[in-house]
Amino acid sequence: MALPELKEFCRPQSAAELSSVFETYADGALFVAGGTFVHGLEARGLLSGVQALVDLRRMGLDTVSADDRGWRVGATVNFTRLGKMPGIDAPAFGALRDALACPPPQIRNMATIGGSIAASVPFFDVPAALLALDAVVITGTGVASRELPLAGVYTGLFTNSLAPGEYISSVFVPRPAARTASAYLKLETNANDLALIGVAVRVTMDASRRISDPRVVLGGGLNATHIRSAAAEAVLKGATASEELFQRAAEAIGTEIKPMSDHRCSAEYRAAMGKVYVRRALQRAIDRLV
Numbered sequence: 001m002a003l004p005e006l007k008e009f010c011r012p013q014s015a016a017e018l019s020s021v022f023e024t025y026a027d028g029a030l031f032v033a034g035g036t037f038v039h040g041l042e043a044r045g046l047l048s049g050v051q052a053l054v055d056l057r058r059m060g061l062d063t064v065s066a067d068d069r070g071w072r073v074g075a076t077v078n079f080t081r082l083g084k085m086p087g088i089d090a091p092a093f094g095a096l097r098d099a100l101a102c103p104p105p106q107i108r109n110m111a112t113i114g115g116s117i118a119a120s121v122p123f124f125d126v127p128a129a130l131l132a133l134d135a136v137v138i139t140g141t142g143v144a145s146r147e148l149p150l151a152g153v154y155t156g157l158f159t160n161s162l163a164p165g166e167y168i169s170s171v172f173v174p175r176p177a178a179r180t181a182s183a184y185l186k187l188e189t190n191a192n193d194l195a196l197i198g199v200a201v202r203v204t205m206d207a208s209r210r211i212s213d214p215r216v217v218l219g220g221g222l223n224a225t226h227i228r229s230a231a232a233e234a235v236l237k238g239a240t241a242s243e244e245l246f247q248r249a250a251e252a253i254g255t256e257i258k259p260m261s262d263h264r265c266s267a268e269y270r271a272a273m274g275k276v277y278v279r280r281a282l283q284r285a286i287d288r289l290v
Ligand SMILES: Cc1cc2nc3c(=O)[nH]c(=O)nc-3n(C[C@H](O)[C@H](O)[C@H](O)COP(=O)(O)OP(=O)(O)OC[C@H]3O[C@@H](n4cnc5c(N)ncnc54)[C@H](O)[C@@H]3O)c2cc1C
Pocket: 030, 031, 032, 033, 034, 035, 036, 037, 038, 039, 040, 056, 075, 076, 102, 103, 104, 107, 110, 111, 112, 113, 114, 115, 116, 117, 118, 119, 123, 124, 125, 126, 162, 166, 167, 168, 169, 192, 193, 194
């Protein structure tokens, strides 16, 4: 059995109830939302120390709201619902639409925005898109809450800055500026594969094709965590959109990535294809604006 020490499956309905579970089990308690990642851990025998599974889906974290500032999406909103967020058809949300289309429908119906972020897997698609959109994570515990930029959540491969018992309660996606577009591109070995390379970009472009406030986010094993490429963004900022510019921005990631070698491909292949995908993602975003 893959959960030899499991004593309780808890379904708290309030922060106070939730924190009492962590008081009892401390590090032995594990959150579960859609369960698609947790199931994989269990199947691989990686949950041996878990004494309590804490299901977040009765905590009332499944709402979506929008105002002038942006969208607030509850942590247990699944990918299918996220794909129906008001205004998601806008060019600015292209990266999110692209990323949400990656997993198979069965996973989209179960996987949650909070679980996708908290798993801290650089090969996941949706966090890359959310990073390009400057998403902010709102967390809670029994006693306090805090806001942190998504970029500040990841600390390493499969690790994050959430404290034990701290859960993501919602994600805020700021309303993008006018004439903004984004795109996400994934390289995979087959339709069920996680990203060998995942690149999300966002650009705002004026009528004379000048780019402002660019984002270039690299995932899928180009680094141990999703990262923003400051070098690529510096090349793009204030420059006029062109194929030659996108090539220069793509080359610029070379100084920042630490690509992995694994059973799926080498670091050299990731480095080379990462540049190709940055260039193509930028072109795809621009194509959404013209
Ligand atoms: C067959 C298959 C195909 C897939 N294909 C893709 C793909 O193409 N692209 C892609 O990006 N992903 C893919 N995935 C991964 C999928 O996106 C993730 O498993 C999913 O996003 C995790 O969300 P969840 O709600 O199921 O999380 P869970 O499995 O419930 O939890 C994930 C982790 O986050 C923690 N957690 C969950 N919710 C919270 C919260 N609110 N606050 C704090 N911690 C929390 C849990 O303790 C656990 O460590 C695939 C998965 C499978 C099984």
